[in-house]
Amino acid sequence: xLTFGKGNLRVPKLSRNVYIVAAGMTDFRKFYxxxxxxxxxxxxxxxxxxxxxxMEPKKFLEEPNYCVHSQFADHxxxxxxxxxxxxxxxxxxxxxxxxxxxxxxxxxxxxQAAIMAVASGVASCVPVIGWERxxxxxxxxxxSYIASAACKDFExxxxxxxxxxxxxxxxxxxxxxxxxxxxxxxxxxxxxHYARFSPYSxxxxxxxxxxxxxxxxxxDPLTFPECCVMSTGAASVIIADEETxxxxxxxxxxxxxxxxxxxxxxxxxxRNMPILLLPSETPEMYKDWPERDWPGFxxxxxxxxxxxxxxxxxxxxxxxxxxxLLETHDAFTVSDIITYEDIGLRPYGRGAEFIESGEAxxxxxxxxxxxxPTNLSGGLIGSMHSVGATGIFQIxxxxxxxxxxxxxxxxxxxxxxxxxxxxxxxxxSLQVPNATRGMAISHxxxxxxxxxxxxxxxx
Amino acid sequence: MNNRKIRQHVMIxxxxxxxxxxxxxxxxxxxxLLVRFNPRExxxxxxxxxxxxxxxxxxxxxLLGTKCWNCGGPEGNIWLPxxxxxxxxxxxxxxxxxxxxxxxxxxxxxxxxxxxxxxxxVPCPLISLEIPKVWTRPMSYLxxxxxxxxxxxxxxxxVFRRRNPTYTILDLAWVPVD
Numbered sequence: 046x047l048t049f050g051k052g053n054l055r056v057p058k059l060s061r062n063v064y065i066v067a068a069g070m071t072d073f074r075k076f077y078x079x080x081x082x083x084x085x086x087x088x089x090x091x092x093x094x095x096x097x098x099x100m101e102p103k104k105f106l107e108e109p110n111y112c113v114h115s116q117f118a119d120h121x122x123x124x125x126x127x128x129x130x131x132x133x134x135x136x137x138x139x140x141x142x143x144x145x146x147x148x149x150x151x152x153x154x155x156x157q158a159a160i161m162a163v164a165s166g167v168a169s170c171v172p173v174i175g176w177e178r179x180x181x182x183x184x185x186x187x188x189s190y191i192a193s194a195a196c197k198d199f200e201x202x203x204x205x206x207x208x209x210x211x212x213x214x215x216x217x218x219x220x221x222x223x224x225x226x227x228x229x230x231x232x233x234x235x236x237x238h239y240a241r242f243s244p245y246s247x248x249x250x251x252x253x254x255x256x257x258x259x260x261x262x263x264x265d266p267l268t269f270p271e272c273c274v275m276s277t278g279a280a281s282v283i284i285a286d287e288e289t290x291x292x293x294x295x296x297x298x299x300x301x302x303x304x305x306x307x308x309x310x311x312x313x314x315x316r317n318m319p320i321l322l323l324p325s326e327t328p329e330m331y332k333d334w335p336e337r338d339w340p341g342f343x344x345x346x347x348x349x350x351x352x353x354x355x356x357x358x359x360x361x362x363x364x365x366x367x368x369x370l371l372e373t374h375d376a377f378t379v380s381d382i383i384t385y386e387d388i389g390l391r392p393y394g395r396g397a398e399f400i401e402s403g404e405a406x407x408x409x410x411x412x413x414x415x416x417x418p419t420n421l422s423g424g425l426i427g428s429m430h431s432v433g434a435t436g437i438f439q440i441x442x443x444x445x446x447x448x449x450x451x452x453x454x455x456x457x458x459x460x461x462x463x464x465x466x467x468x469x470x471x472x473x474s475l476q477v478p479n480a481t482r483g484m485a486i487s488h489x490x491x492x493x494x495x496x497x498x499x500x501x502x503x504x
Numbered sequence: 505m506n507n508r509k510i511r512q513h514v515m516i517x518x519x520x521x522x523x524x525x526x527x528x529x530x531x532x533x534x535x536x537l538l539v540r541f542n543p544r545e546x547x548x549x550x551x552x553x554x555x556x557x558x559x560x561x562x563x564x565x566x567l568l569g570t571k572c573w574n575c576g577g578p579e580g581n582i583w584l585p586x587x588x589x590x591x592x593x594x595x596x597x598x599x600x601x602x603x604x605x606x607x608x609x610x611x612x613x614x615x616x617x618x619x620x621x622x623x624x625x626v627p628c629p630l631i632s633l634e635i636p637k638v639w640t641r642p643m644s645y646l647x648x649x650x651x652x653x654x655x656x657x658x659x660x661x662x663v664f665r666r667r668n669p670t671y672t673i674l675d676l677a678w679v680p681v682d
Contacts, residue, residue: 046592047592075529076528076529076531078528078533078534078537078539079534079537123542180528180529181542183529183620184529185617185618185619185620186619186620188617188618188619188620189619189620189621189622190619191619192619196585197550198552198555198585198673199585199642199643199673200643200673202622202623202672202673202674203630203643203644203645203673203674204613204615204618204619204622204628204630205618205619205620205621205622206615206617206618206619206622208613208615208617209613209615209618209630211613212612212613212614212615212630213611213612213613213630213631213632213643214611215613216611216612216613216656217610217611217632217656220611220656261616261617262616263615263616263617264613264614264615264616264617264618264630265613265614265615265616266613267613311585311643312632312641312643313584313585313632313640313641313642313643314583314585314640315640315641316639316640317639341641342610342611342632342641
């Protein structure tokens, strides 16, 4: 729709409080022949229950009354109804369950489905398990499978790769907004760097900007280190009502705001419309905009709509000041810079400032209220993009941060050893001091589905 | 007596193809793991349904779009890719021939590493187009290009694969106007 009716712009609300009580994940790898999908999924939920809640699985299995499963593409795992196998393998039968599919945003949508189940009163304890087995096919075939989530009639044959489908917006973004090319590379540099401090990550490395820009170009101008990894692995969170949450833990994390948006699957079909303003924005900010395309190629209406709902629901006006950390869906450097603008970290056209100002970095000297450390997990570029797990992985990382448990789940040698890795000698803590609120953005296609989830300390 | 029954056998004929992967993604597979090749060749048939007119048009050298007279005004508002129905009023739209005069490149990305099964040669410049009276930005490719091409704003014109058509969107390409 090009104009909104009052009904479209209702602010979401939950009928009762909903909490996240535990999170778990596997490490993420390009190739994971040691474990089948069901084994990975069981290990992710077992970590949430045993390491997180400190509960015996047998005892925990007495609690759930609904389950949500999260997998992007049956093509990859080559098993229709894979969720039924995961569900059975983890001993959840005969509980009702659904498998959610919204492309790259599958994990974010799955978490929201579980939140809705609990908020409605239908369920009180809902495990959410997400995974993707992307290693059965070559990388080129994997790209072709992912590209079949673009329009098969009008886009797929034109490159069969999302790197091209993001190369097109990237050229246009650079043309219209003129960021330094180096600024985009800095996003990749930051996320590969943060991935070094995660035992779960697939692509940790300290790159120089020159190395990133001089790497092989996949589809211009995107170079290899600017693109997300293709991963196999699993992640889980457990969603609960208030009574269950406080029975499980003294420190549950509460859902403060949530939103979901969509836009045409084909980037081509995005007709011009007036900019949907966030609570912090005014029409004057965009008075010269009628000359330009919006959303066009350089913004995601779906992300803007999701953020609009989540901010209005949470009562957030200034996200940098009012949030302590952020996880974005950094599938490509360009999608990340666009997202900064869609979610109002900067007005449209000025996303580069969020990187150049240092606000996106935990280490920057700015006062904490002027920082919003972003993708401390390493994100999709540095850590993982096991598609069905990704949105859940983001929520897990925010959950640990808000509970001041980042070190428990990243610094402990136990996890590095578990995955056969060596903790770096120059290891540093990425715990955000006194983190109380965080937001996760889960994103599909070239912005066909986007979810926003705002979490805060619930105790 | 029963022992003398004639029983048929179920056979699994050997196709002689290698069954187990020794390495994958340049990693050697440990001996204790079985990683089995699972090849396949599958044919789907896909209908273009109400959009058949568009793909047939390409093979005849015509670029067709659709327009909703119920919602759109007299000028512009042409859909390319076309849709049979208008997403704003759900009425059927009207087919019309698009005049590509004045078409320009809106954005571009030259791929070196397309996904498996891509039909073209590489490097291949993929492009998005800005066409007068068309309010979408269709994706296509530039089939002839010099070193400094494509660029945003570059004037282009369509060419059609009328001989040996693929009956896909690849039957439409764009070339420099000059």
